[in-house]
Amino acid sequence: MNETTIEFTNVEYRIPGRASPPVLDRISLKIHQGETIALLGRSGSGKTTMLKLINRLRTCSSGDLLVENQSVRDWDVIQLRRRIGYVIQEVGLFPHFTIEQNVCLVPGLENWPIERIKSRFAEVMQLVGLHAAQYAGKYPRELSGGQRQRIGVARALAADPAILLMDEPFGALDPVTRAELQREFLSLSRKVSKTTVLVTHDLREALLLATRVVLLDAGRIVAEAGPGDFLKLDQKVARAFIAASELVAGVAQ
Amino acid sequence: MNVWQFFASHRVEILAATREHLTLVLIAMAIAVAIGVPLGLALVTHPRWRAAALVVASIFQTIPSLALFGFLIPLPFLGGIGARTAIIALVLYALLPILRNTYVGLTGIDPAIIEAAEAMGMTEHQILFRVRLPLATSFILAGVRTATVITIGVATIAAAIGAGGLGTFIFRGVAMVSDAVILAGAIPAALLALLADFLLGLLERRLRVV
Numbered sequence: 373m374n375e376t377t378i379e380f381t382n383v384e385y386r387i388p389g390r391a392s393p394p395v396l397d398r399i400s401l402k403i404h405q406g407e408t409i410a411l412l413g414r415s416g417s418g419k420t421t422m423l424k425l426i427n428r429l430r431t432c433s434s435g436d437l438l439v440e441n442q443s444v445r446d447w448d449v450i451q452l453r454r455r456i457g458y459v460i461q462e463v464g465l466f467p468h469f470t471i472e473q474n475v476c477l478v479p480g481l482e483n484w485p486i487e488r489i490k491s492r493f494a495e496v497m498q499l500v501g502l503h504a505a506q507y508a509g510k511y512p513r514e515l516s517g518g519q520r521q522r523i524g525v526a527r528a529l530a531a532d533p534a535i536l537l538m539d540e541p542f543g544a545l546d547p548v549t550r551a552e553l554q555r556e557f558l559s560l561s562r563k564v565s566k567t568t569v570l571v572t573h574d575l576r577e578a579l580l581l582a583t584r585v586v587l588l589d590a591g592r593i594v595a596e597a598g599p600g601d602f603l604k605l606d607q608k609v610a611r612a613f614i615a616a617s618e619l620v621a622g623v624a625q
Numbered sequence: 626m627n628v629w630q631f632f633a634s635h636r637v638e639i640l641a642a643t644r645e646h647l648t649l650v651l652i653a654m655a656i657a658v659a660i661g662v663p664l665g666l667a668l669v670t671h672p673r674w675r676a677a678a679l680v681v682a683s684i685f686q687t688i689p690s691l692a693l694f695g696f697l698i699p700l701p702f703l704g705g706i707g708a709r710t711a712i713i714a715l716v717l718y719a720l721l722p723i724l725r726n727t728y729v730g731l732t733g734i735d736p737a738i739i740e741a742a743e744a745m746g747m748t749e750h751q752i753l754f755r756v757r758l759p760l761a762t763s764f765i766l767a768g769v770r771t772a773t774v775i776t777i778g779v780a781t782i783a784a785a786i787g788a789g790g791l792g793t794f795i796f797r798g799v800a801m802v803s804d805a806v807i808l809a810g811a812i813p814a815a816l817l818a819l820l821a822d823f824l825l826g827l828l829e830r831r832l833r834v835v
Binding site for chain 1 (some may be wrong): 737738740741742743744745746747748749756761797834
């Protein structure tokens with residue numbers, strides 16, 4: 373088995389200053405190098421919070437979370453975040469930056485030499501299937517949703533991070549563009565071999581992209597399976613997800 | 626004597642007063658921006674001072690302008706008769722809209738954008754100057770625009786403490802009970818306000834990002 377890149381041990385997260393039940397409850401999970409993990413769950417199941425714990429946009433209330441064998445508490449938070457690519461739907465691009473400025477943000481913050489930033493821009497733009505020179509000077513508002521999402525992926529890959537976090541990256545797209553981008557992401561993730569954690573509420577997306585699906589419900593991990601075995605699960609929430617997506621397939625027939 | 630005759634016969638004086646008026650406003654605005662914008666930026670990183678700063682700025686704005694000019698006259702160093710005292714009073718008036726718009730503009734940005742900036746590993750300082758400030762520019766400018774229009778109006782009262790400007794004609798006209806003389810001060814002041822509003826509005830639209 374590959375080396376462990378991210379390790380949750382008994383992690384709990386409560387909203388600071390609130391006595392309500394924890395958002396995440398006794399989460400333990402090992403994520404290995406090169407895996408693509410899908411965190412699947414309904415709205416409010418805690419999957420996005422789990423993602424945000426990894427780059428410390430949220431801080432664990434108790435338990436421990438290791439990234440590259442070091443507790444996130446002990447990481448310099450700025451260094452930690454610059455080593456982790458982060459993709460969110462739509463809003464993540466800076467409206468006042470050109471595409472090139474958006475994509476090259478982290479290499480710039482890390483003071484890469486100009487020539488290296490330039491060549492890296494061309495490289496990642498090619499990876500996401502966009503013509504670098506054609507888009508460099510454009511602003512996010514001039515792009516379609518699908519193009520913006522590609523730029524979001526390019527930006528996350530720019531500093532060549534070992535870990536990629538994706539929060540419903542294809543959620544805001546029309547179904548045709550979404551399918552197109554999912555296929556592209558699949559071939560891209562084979563090429564770049566990152567450890568990827570993907571948050572989704574779409575079972576099909578999880579099965580298509582992930583090497584392992586982790587199912588969350590009310591802040592706890594309730595099931596875990598490879599994409600081949602997930603459909604055989606007997607767990608209640610898993611059945612609900614499977615039934616819902618079969619319903620969609622049924623309508624199509 | 627009607628208004629137009631008065632304008633025609635006092636052309637030179639009116640132009641000089643307009644220039645004086647404009648100078649008062651420009652100096653006051655430059656100082657107010659130089660204080661208000663950095664103060665607004667500082668409040669983003671020091672939120673504890675936010676309430677106090679905004680309350681103090683609001684209090685200045687609730688003091689009737691003539692009274693504020695009066696209060697300043699006996700103060701040592703700052704006060705006295707003339708343009709300097711007037712400029713200080715105008716700065717105090719202009720401060721609130723600039724400070725408030727700067728603060729609200731900087732903190733009113735879509736939280737998802739700020740979170741994206743954090744997730745990219747930008748420091749608090751980088752987020753302030755490279756994300757918040759550029760995205761808040763047109764909003765800050767809207768505050769400057771409001772403050773400029775207010776200042777052009779309030780500056781007419783500065784004549785009461787001997788600071789000159791278009792208010793000179795208004796006070797003289799009131800004393801003489803002459804509409805023509807009042808209008809010789811009021812019309813150019815109104816035109817200045819409209820012009821400033823229009824030009825700053827253009828700039829504001831040019832700088833709007835989204």
